Amino acid sequence: MNMGGGAGVADDNTAPSAVTQFSHAVWRRYQHLLDKSTPLVLYRWIFLAVIAFVYALRVYLLQGFYIITYGLGIYILQLLIAFLSPQVDPEIQELTDGPSLPTRGSDEFRPFVRRLPEFKFWHSLTKAFFFALVLTFFSAFDVPVFWPILLFYWLVLFISTMKRQIMHMVKYKYVPFTFGKQRYAGKKAAPADETNSGRP
Numbered sequence: 001m002n003m004g005g006g007a008g009v010a011d012d013n014t015a016p017s018a019v020t021q022f023s024h025a026v027w028r029r030y031q032h033l034l035d036k037s038t039p040l041v042l043y044r045w046i047f048l049a050v051i052a053f054v055y056a057l058r059v060y061l062l063q064g065f066y067i068i069t070y071g072l073g074i075y076i077l078q079l080l081i082a083f084l085s086p087q088v089d090p091e092i093q094e095l096t097d098g099p100s101l102p103t104r105g106s107d108e109f110r111p112f113v114r115r116l117p118e119f120k121f122w123h124s125l126t127k128a129f130f131f132a133l134v135l136t137f138f139s140a141f142d143v144p145v146f147w148p149i150l151l152f153y154w155l156v157l158f159i160s161t162m163k164r165q166i167m168h169m170v171k172y173k174y175v176p177f178t179f180g181k182q183r184y185a186g187k188k189a190a191p192a193d194e195t196n197s198g199r200p
Contacts, residue, residue, distance in 0.1 A: 034123070044122050051129045058136050065136045066147040072132045073154045077161060079124050082116035084165055084176045114176065 037044055059065050116124075135141045169175065 038119060041118070044126075048122060048126050048129065051126060051133065055129050055133045055136070058133065062136065062142075064142040064144075066145050066150055067143045068132050068135050068141055070145075070150040070154060072128055074157070075128050076125065077154075077158055079116060079121055079128075081161060081165060083114060083118070083121045084169075085115045086172075086174060086176075087113040087115050 059069055114121075
């Protein structure tokens, strides 16, 4: 019987297990920080603005990595379109369900549900800026390009995409932003000066 063979197998299994446990602990800590940051909307966006500023400053000082910035811009545009789009596209729903009967103006209000929620939008942007910042430390990604052409092409993409998105919003009558529940104020009370001025 080979007793030593079993010990070797056990040693091989414990090494990946330690790495797996460590990576799981790191992932749990990261997820815990994300969960704690969920209600802190303003602080999350300030954190993203700081990372974006550090990235922009680094690209400006190095005068390079324009292809990384262009890729980041395309990714941001894709995220923005998903953030502004409804979860269920009315155009696709209209094609699959067929024409529907007209609705009344007294229908119940349904809030706008995004394809990409705000938290996932912020999280994806933060990861993208952090990843792009890390790439600026590797000279292999500093491809020499004429950056005004990339900027012009990105602006053309942005304008055409936003035009199409705004036309989609107008056609299907939705607004991608809600500012909380509307509150209606009652009748305003007449000021005290007006009520007293009527008396002799």
